[in-house]
Amino acid sequence: MAAPAARAFDNDGVIGTDLLAAFNQDDIYWKDVPAAASRGDSDSTCHEAADAAGVIDSGVQNVMSPPDASGPFGPSVAASPRKVFVSIVIDDVGIDHKRSARAIDLPAGVTLAFLPYANNVAAQAALAAEKGHELMVHLPMEPSRMTANPGPDYLGVSHTAEELSQRIARNLDAFKGYKGVNNHMGSAFTKHAPGLAVLMRDLKKRGVYFLDSKTAPDSVAEDMAMAKGIPTTHRDVFLDHYETAEQVMAALEKTERIARAGGYAVAIGHPKDVTLDALQSWLPTLQAKNIELIPMSEMIKKRHAATKAYSAATTAAPTAVVTPAGMNE
Numbered sequence: 001m002a003a004p005a006a007r008a009f010d011n012d013g014v015i016g017t018d019l020l021a022a023f024n025q026d027d028i029y030w031k032d033v034p035a036a037a038s039r040g041d042s043d044s045t046c047h048e049a050a051d052a053a054g055v056i057d058s059g060v061q062n063v064m065s066p067p068d069a070s071g072p073f074g075p076s077v078a079a080s081p082r083k084v085f086v087s088i089v090i091d092d093v094g095i096d097h098k099r100s101a102r103a104i105d106l107p108a109g110v111t112l113a114f115l116p117y118a119n120n121v122a123a124q125a126a127l128a129a130e131k132g133h134e135l136m137v138h139l140p141m142e143p144s145r146m147t148a149n150p151g152p153d154y155l156g157v158s159h160t161a162e163e164l165s166q167r168i169a170r171n172l173d174a175f176k177g178y179k180g181v182n183n184h185m186g187s188a189f190t191k192h193a194p195g196l197a198v199l200m201r202d203l204k205k206r207g208v209y210f211l212d213s214k215t216a217p218d219s220v221a222e223d224m225a226m227a228k229g230i231p232t233t234h235r236d237v238f239l240d241h242y243e244t245a246e247q248v249m250a251a252l253e254k255t256e257r258i259a260r261a262g263g264y265a266v267a268i269g270h271p272k273d274v275t276l277d278a279l280q281s282w283l284p285t286l287q288a289k290n291i292e293l294i295p296m297s298e299m300i301k302k303r304h305a306a307t308k309a310y311s312a313a314t315t316a317a318p319t320a321v322v323t324p325a326g327m328n329e
C-alpha cells in the first residue's frame with residue numbers, strides 16, 4: 001500500500017537543488033512515524049513572546065554550572081540500544097551578534113536559522129556555513145497578537161498574493177547557502193492556507209525544504225508543504241520556552257526521549273546564554289548515548305525513509321497509518 005503521506009500531490013514545480021533531487025518525486029512527503037511521543041508539545045503563544053524577547057539583549061543571563069559526570073548528561077544516562085537521530089535548530093540567529101557568534105561556535109552540525117533582516121546577515125551566514133552548520137532562512141510571519149513585532153517584510157494574512165511573493169523574495173534573497181526555511185512567529189499566518197499556498201509555491205521554485213516551527217498547535221503549514229511537494233517536517237520540542245538551566249536541560253532530555261521512542265526528534269532553541277551553555281555541554285555527550293546530531297535536511301530525508309519502512313511493515317494494520325487532514329482525495 002501507499003506510504004502514509006504518499007498521495008497524488010502537485011509535482012509540476014521547478015526542482016532546483018540536489019536536496020529535492022534526493023527525494024523520490026512521487027513520494028517525498030512524510031508525516032509522523034506513529035511513535036507515542038513523536039508529536040511533542042505545542043506551546044505556542046508563550047514561544048512567540050519569548051521569540052520576540054529573544055532578539056533583545058535583556059542583559060540578564062542565566063548561568064549554568066559546569067557539566068558534572070554524575071549530572072543529567074553524565075554516564076548515568078543509558079545509551080540507546082539502536083542509533084537514533086536529533087536535529088538542533090537555533091532560531092533568530094543574526095540579531096544579537098555576540099550570542100549569534102556563540103551559536104556559530106557550537107560543534108558542527110547544528111542548523112542555524114538566520115533572520116533575514118539582521119545586520120550583516122550574509123557574512124554571518126557564510127561564517128556559519130564555513131563552520132559546518134546547515135543554514136535556514138527564519139522567515140517572519142504574522143503572529144496572532146501583533147503586539148509582538150515579527151519584523152520587516154513579514155508575511156501577513158491580509159497581504160495579496162503579489163505582495164506576499166515580493167516579501168518572500170526579499171527575505172529569501174537576503175543571504176545565500178541555505179537549504180530550508182522555517183517560520184519566525186507566525187501563529188496566525190501558519191493557519192492561513194491561501195497565503196501558505198503562495199509561500200509553498202515560491203519555496204518549491206527555490207528547491208528548499210520547510211520546517212514548521214509549530215508556533216500554533218493547529219498550524220496547517222506542514223500539510224500545505226506536503227500538498228505542494230515541499231520536503232517538510234515539524235518541531236517536536238522548544239528548548240528554552242522557560243529560560244532556566246534546569247528547564248533547558250529538561251527539554252534536551254525530552255528531545256532524547258522522543259528520539260528514542262520514534263527514532264527522530266527536532267528541537268528548536270534560541271541564541272540565549274542559558275541555551276548555548278546547555279548545548280555546549282550536551283552535544284558532546286550524544287555519541288556515547290548512540291544519538292547522532294544531523295542537519296535538518298538529513299532529518300527530513302531520514303524521517304521520510306522511516307515512514308516508508310513503517311508503512312511497508314504495517315500493511316496488515318492500515319488503521320495505524322495517519323493520513324494528513326485534508327489529503328483524503
Ligand SMILES: [Zn+2]
Nearest residue numbers: 051091184185
Ligand atoms: Zn523566531
